Amino acid sequence: MKKSVGIIGANGYTGSELVRLLAFHPNVELKFLFSRSNSGVKISDLYPDLESVCDLVLTNEISQTDILFLCLPHKASQNWLNENLISDDTLIIDLGNDFRLEGEFKNRNFIYGLPEIYFDELRNAKSIANPGCFATAIQLAMLPLAKENLLKDIYTTGITGSTGAGQSLQPTTHFTWRNDNVSAYKTLNHQHVDEILKQINSLNNQELELNFVPWRGNFARGIFTTSIISCDLELEKIYALYKDFYKDSSFVKISEKQIDMKQIVNTNFCVIQIEKQDNKIAVHSAIDNLLKGASGQAVQNMNIANGWEQNLGLNLKPLAF
Amino acid sequence: MKKSVGIIGANGYTGSELVRLLAFHPNVELKFLFSRSNSGVKISDLYPDLESVCDLVLTNEISQTDILFLCLPHKASQNWLNENLISDDTLIIDLGNDFRLEGEFKNRNFIYGLPEIYFDELRNAKSIANPGCFATAIQLAMLPLAKENLLKDIYTTGITGSTGAGQSLQPTTHFTWRNDNVSAYKTLNHQHVDEILKQINSLNNQELELNFVPWRGNFARGIFTTSIISCDLELEKIYALYKDFYKDSSFVKISEKQIDMKQIVNTNFCVIQIEKQDNKIAVHSAIDNLLKGASGQAVQNMNIANGWEQNLGLNLKPLAF
Amino acid sequence: MKKSVGIIGANGYTGSELVRLLAFHPNVELKFLFSRSNSGVKISDLYPDLESVCDLVLTNEISQTDILFLCLPHKASQNWLNENLISDDTLIIDLGNDFRLEGEFKNRNFIYGLPEIYFDELRNAKSIANPGCFATAIQLAMLPLAKENLLKDIYTTGITGSTGAGQSLQPTTHFTWRNDNVSAYKTLNHQHVDEILKQINSLNNQELELNFVPWRGNFARGIFTTSIISCDLELEKIYALYKDFYKDSSFVKISEKQIDMKQIVNTNFCVIQIEKQDNKIAVHSAIDNLLKGASGQAVQNMNIANGWEQNLGLNLKPLAF
Amino acid sequence: MKKSVGIIGANGYTGSELVRLLAFHPNVELKFLFSRSNSGVKISDLYPDLESVCDLVLTNEISQTDILFLCLPHKASQNWLNENLISDDTLIIDLGNDFRLEGEFKNRNFIYGLPEIYFDELRNAKSIANPGCFATAIQLAMLPLAKENLLKDIYTTGITGSTGAGQSLQPTTHFTWRNDNVSAYKTLNHQHVDEILKQINSLNNQELELNFVPWRGNFARGIFTTSIISCDLELEKIYALYKDFYKDSSFVKISEKQIDMKQIVNTNFCVIQIEKQDNKIAVHSAIDNLLKGASGQAVQNMNIANGWEQNLGLNLKPLAF
Missing domain, CATH: 3.40.50.720 (NAD(P)-binding Rossmann-like Domain)
Structure with a gap:
């Protein structure tokens, strides 16, 4: 029934x-x-x-x-x-x-x-x-490192679709303004930062900073984020950590190929990719802000x-x- | 099984x-x-x-x-x-x-x-x-009139998303060119015209012209068409014809309110609206070109x-x- | 001074x-x-x-x-x-x-x-x-025929950017709604019809019908229109008429190649192209709605x-x- | 002459x-x-x-x-x-x-x-x-700090239009793919990093890291970047530095209000805004990639x-x- x-x-x-x-x-x-x-x-x-x-x-x-x-x-x-x-x-x-x-x-x-x-x-x-939507995208990108106590200070930029701003009519949701446009908002003080840090800091045994700048994108659905962190582990070991962490997760996909936001639009998936240069890694994650x-x-x-x-x-x- | x-x-x-x-x-x-x-x-x-x-x-x-x-x-x-x-x-x-x-x-x-x-x-x-995609959108908009032998010469403009042009790389599917752009192609000689006329003329007992101009739109999915036809019937009677014709159809919706293309994107629906001014009617129809x-x-x-x-x-x- | x-x-x-x-x-x-x-x-x-x-x-x-x-x-x-x-x-x-x-x-x-x-x-x-903006685009497309008394009833579809709707916040100018969307408005009764007919009928010595359906496009600037008319003249003669009519015009370009809307965005130009099939012609015209x-x-x-x-x-x- | x-x-x-x-x-x-x-x-x-x-x-x-x-x-x-x-x-x-x-x-x-x-x-x-285009946008955002020897390691995300990828047809410039999409490329190893560091390090008397992740945006023209840096100076003093540095520059505008990319599209201007939270600043800059x-x-x-x-x-x- x-x-x-x-x-x-x-x-x-x-x-x-x-x-x-x-x-x-x-x-x-x-x-x-x-x-x-x-x-x-x-x-x-x-x-x-x-x-x-x-x-x-x-x-x-x-x-x-x-x-x-x-x-x-x-x-x-x-x-x-x-x-x-x-x-x-x-x-x-x-x-x-x-x-x-x-x-x-x-x-x-x-x-x-x-x-x-x-x-x-x-x-x-x-x-x-x-x-929250950004909170989901950023946490899923950071959790496997936090669990291993490998997280350091995080520098994240995220971009979100206009549905993230709700259905009320605002200057920044006017089509004429938003079409072909990009802008930042709530720079370094988005309300999801505390939500993310609460979870991450409970796993990671040192306090971290999350420096997060959200951008408004000229699309209706989707979130794409990139987080830069210092990390000495080799890339393949990082990937192994992520794949293990999410091995039972129905909706998190770890990709070693270039990801793009639209591949998950209208689905409940989160897709994550990691890249490394010298001692820095960049973790990309994408979700549909209205679904996952x-x-x-x-x-x-x-x-x-x-x-x-x-x-x-x-x-x-x-x-x- | x-x-x-x-x-x-x-x-x-x-x-x-x-x-x-x-x-x-x-x-x-x-x-x-x-x-x-x-x-x-x-x-x-x-x-x-x-x-x-x-x-x-x-x-x-x-x-x-x-x-x-x-x-x-x-x-x-x-x-x-x-x-x-x-x-x-x-x-x-x-x-x-x-x-x-x-x-x-x-x-x-x-x-x-x-x-x-x-x-x-x-x-x-x-x-x-x-x-065909345009053939579906235009036929569904015309069939109830054809069946009642009410169709006259048809003047149709349709706009289609870039997926209609396939995945091959062409100048007209380059993002730089197509973004914020509109253009016409196969003006008055699209290959779907014969496909449409074959079906319509088999219902309607006089030969018709279909003057159809397709446009390229700056979106990936969807088709929107408007067809103008001479018609003396009152609007409510026309609506009654359409609703009756499609009463058993799972995927055709007849709307008396203003329709928009995106309401059917990612669905198998076709939505149709009719408007009338003097002795002319305009029939709007929309489908997802990759689905319906x-x-x-x-x-x-x-x-x-x-x-x-x-x-x-x-x-x-x-x-x- | x-x-x-x-x-x-x-x-x-x-x-x-x-x-x-x-x-x-x-x-x-x-x-x-x-x-x-x-x-x-x-x-x-x-x-x-x-x-x-x-x-x-x-x-x-x-x-x-x-x-x-x-x-x-x-x-x-x-x-x-x-x-x-x-x-x-x-x-x-x-x-x-x-x-x-x-x-x-x-x-x-x-x-x-x-x-x-x-x-x-x-x-x-x-x-x-x-x-008016549509009035300019449609008249420029029709005037050379009207002057030669060659115009017959006109079937026009036009699409316009969101700036045509002004800066007020409306449901149809919300980015979430308008992005990737197309819809019709003021079907067959746009206020520019009278403005156009006044000029055209003063040149053409018989009364015409202008059946005009405007669409809302998902771009900010620009207008593209296609008008279908019965016309027996050969295409090259029609082009000759247009080129002669606009020979002293600074801002009207007659093109024998496929035109697209974006080629005139942010300029004061109007560009016009004509195509013919059997006894019908389609005249395309494009302007920047805020400029020309x-x-x-x-x-x-x-x-x-x-x-x-x-x-x-x-x-x-x-x-x- | x-x-x-x-x-x-x-x-x-x-x-x-x-x-x-x-x-x-x-x-x-x-x-x-x-x-x-x-x-x-x-x-x-x-x-x-x-x-x-x-x-x-x-x-x-x-x-x-x-x-x-x-x-x-x-x-x-x-x-x-x-x-x-x-x-x-x-x-x-x-x-x-x-x-x-x-x-x-x-x-x-x-x-x-x-x-x-x-x-x-x-x-x-x-x-x-x-x-280079990104090199211009990022340098202009960093130079006043570099000159005062205030720059520390830089964390930058930038987004660019499809014209940045040139006119060749590529999968990532196909309209169907790029429309409503965001993705990263050349993560942490874009060729402009050396170009930027050469200039910045010649002004700043300590070696810096520039951690730069470029994104592909779904628009044709424009670049928007945000750089996060540790900085203890009060915001108004930072603004004073920037305004002084660019006081004779014809094309750099320093803004204390929220900037957006489209405000400089089709111009030769660069517009820069700075925001501060605790000991971090975020510097936003925007240019038209084909112009400035x-x-x-x-x-x-x-x-x-x-x-x-x-x-x-x-x-x-x-x-x-």
Whole structure:
């Protein structure tokens, strides 16, 4: 029997992307899509790609479900959980950043939803804090080194698509401005730095700096990052570490060939490549910010918490072109 | 038990797109991928998105399969079938244009693979000529009028993505040239015109002109067309005709709201909208040229010919953004 | 001595593009940039490309100048001229559509600013109605046929960049939506149709229909149009007509080779190509919507009205790539 | 009287961009355009934007000119100069990388053509080695710190347009591949690193590392770079250093507001912004790779060497949108 699902904030990018994934998921059934601002509107009127895929009407009333996804603006999840009574039996997966640094909230304990390090904790979890998009891409690129205590100070540049900025109309999401353009934002103080360092520093036994500069790219989907680190290990041993670390991971691919961002767009994969020159290595990683960076990873976490195959509903045809 | 599948010309865009679709299809198993030029190479080395999705090695030897897709350059399928012996029991689906105008070839009779008009003939067919991409988009936009004998001369402009031009490197597929650019090609003499007129004139009882100008667009996937026709019927009656004509079609959506091309990218859908001013109507249609315009429709035809649900393996997550 | 120039509505796309052109024009000096909404702000704070090119501060006070450009929303120019007293000696060039169909206003008579037909009237004109962007591209493609009374009903599709939609934030100018997308708008009822027909019907001695469907393209600058018309004349004779009609035009190029939109981006040129099949011709034309389609043509008109060389300040380096 | 100019390799991107610039330059006249592979072809047949701008025919014969630009593949300039006799009076500007690291060649001494440090040497120079595109963007971002001996190890990511890869057809310049894509190349070993370090280390009195990872961007023109460096100086003092260093530079703009790449596209400007967090600074810089990064800077150098105003022929209308 299918599990019932509700989505809070279904009218945004990550909420609607969950609808796209769950509409074809064999083990769940979408029961309600909650949106305060668009209550009464069909989700397919907001996102016409969903016509004949999901024709649910957005509602401002919640009902009890087996699984609940929160797709709210950052810092809004706590308020929402304070104002709404959710059964202790409901699996809550929060896609915001409310519980990533501090998981304790009321009688719940949110597990950080990066399956590549917390798979065991996520099995049977009832509360999951889904990681940030850049946080996912950068951590997956750094974890094998951190685990071996080989990480030093990190210098990272990342570029993200316009969906990372949400659906609100802003000067930096105007097509005329963004087309053929690149720019930096939140230079050296992006909110994901703390989220990344919390995990990395718990593995690595010395404190590190993460110098991270995010760029806005002129594409809609995808994240590409390059991190430069001092490292004396030979490249083939580094590759061996990475391959071993991810040997059981369904969605992390280690490549010895040149990677490009588009190879993972519209999939839940993360692809990682490492290059070395003298005593420096550069680790490249790429994800789809809305999938492995948000809604895809949320479904992966849902699968794990329910004891299902990780890739259930996530065998997505790559866009490729 | 799964049916076995071979793909001839698997190294091209439509061939590799078939691999993406069939890798997750529940009723078939990819048995071999044939390529003369890339024999011995892993398909995922050509298309890195396929890594861990399909790791078959391209081969220049064929073996007998239940189903065979031909993804060869136009006019190469006949030669290939002359040179290779294929069992009469094998379902052959040709994605080229060799058998679209004339289906009789040796002891086979290729059915034109547009399920919206030939569904019955496609059931149990052993030979299918898969339609062209523009031909699909324009026919689906015109068929309901043709059937009612309401079609007059047609004035159509269509725009297509760079995947329509194939993977060969050409001046007009160079990024520097094509980015932010639009241009026309094969003006008023595109090879799909005859293919379209053959079907339309068989329904409509007077001969029509199709004045079609295709444009090159600065995107990789998708086709958008607008056709202008004289028509005295009221708009709501026209919509009623279209909805009735497509009432059993899994993949054609009739929209009374403004459509846009991206709403169907990475899906097998065709979406159609009609607008009217005085005695003229404009019919807009959009498809993904590699899916409903090629490999997706080929899978749909395979499903029909095998008596399976049409949408098996075609419940694709829309790209949306 | 340089002529003084004021720009009303300098904070928009066409106003700022005028600043870019006039900052380097040898015969004029920018005296003031008027903007109600951004008064007190440096123009280069709104458009950082203008830093060190033009550092004027937007003002809400006007002063008398030799030349005045109105870059206001459509229908706002009449109000503005009713509320502000402008000397009869001032050359007024209106970039809106207030005076294109009816040039008489108070004691002024606006000349339609298409130099390819009204060059003589524009010399010494004091009031000029600058044509619309699509109107310029389509008229230039049709005028030589109209003059010879060879025009029949016209079927035109045009595609335009996002700058055509202005700088306001709208769902259809959101990068996430528009990137890789195409859609139609104002199907068969664009406001430029009347503007075009007024000019064409005054040359052609029978009434015509213009069936025009504009599309939104995923680029920022440029317009490309294709018009299909019945025409029995041989192609070489048609080309001869076009070359003769434009033999004295500085900015119209007739090409017998395939044209593409980007070849004229960032220039004031219009490029036209003609193709023929049976008794139908397709005329392609391309302009930069902000230059020959707006601000560039306004400068060309200013040059003509002052008796200067038409290309003064308009020898623009093409973007090319 | 105008100086005569010849361009060797005029059929490539940087050669044709020189044609675009020099066609409107008041002090020079294009005398010949040399191309071995396209001899006999009109330059405007290769680049249709040049039609009616420059209609010279490419030739494989050279004649003596006052000024000669070499726009050859890297390492081809030495061969060419060995095989062709050029008068000692001719100003030679080489856009390749043959003379950037070692300027002595035969009886000539190539001055490194970065006017922001070698302005005096470039006056009256007869041989100029024009800098690389990334080399220009990164040096301009680092020079003021180097001069004050404040530079430490540098961590730089840069992204470049497809014109940086030249006009040859390659898999990574295929539109289908590059559209919406990002990837790294020449990771930590780009050929410009030595060029940059040579200049920086001559100013800074300690040896530095430059860890540079270039990315391919999905746009045609432009370079954006971010460099992270340890620096204890307060931000306002850093800005003061930069503004002082560039106070006489015509084409370097120091911005305290967020910069974006497109603000300098189609201009000869470099724009630089600095941000600081704790003891790290990030310096962003942007140029048009074909202008300040190649042909524009070559014209600037030509102007300086002839004692003309630096911006002669370089007052280019920004693309802006």
